[in-house]
Amino acid sequence: MKKTLRLIAALLAFCVLSATIPPVGLAADSGYFDLRAAVDAAAPKATITLPRDAEVGAGYLDTPWIISKEITIDGQGHSIFLRPAGIVLGADVTFKNLDLRHVHSSVRNAIIANGHTLTLENVTAGAHSINLFCGTLIPANYEKDNFTVPTPGQTGTIIINGNTSLQGSDSS
Secondary structure, eight states, X not given: XXXXXXXXXXXXXXXXXXXXXXXXXXHSOOOSEEHHHHHHHSOTTEEEEOSSOEEEOOOGGGOOEEEOSOEEEEOTTOEEEEOSSOEEESSOEEEEEEEEXXXXXXXXXXXXXXXXXXXXXXXXXXXXXXXXXXSOOOOOTTTTTTOOOOOXXXXXXXXXXXXXXXXXXXXX
């Protein structure tokens, strides 16, 4: 009986110790700069300079990334891995010196100015072309409960400067 209790005690101690160690998949950092968190934390009219390749994780049911404050994102030649279904502006936004090489959504590969000013300076696309729209977005019926499009601005303007090319290399 004592051996059984010792075995149970040792097993219980092992289980408690194992529960305090995080799983390998959760312990590892993706290595990408969290651009969504940086934009959310930034003051309006700030410039975010990417220290390395960045990622914008997917939202609920492949909804777009809504940028609701005036901001400049300077990639310094780094890439952005954009997993949401495109980008919708709620304020004036500038993207410069970056590569939108990794647009993963098959739902909406677009930047929608939504009546605001979108400035692209030295921005390139990778495999998939990126579409630009000055107007707003009307979500599909199946999307209406998942996100709210910000109130459109007064005039949609898209300014393209420098060596900007949004034509992807994938011809399909």
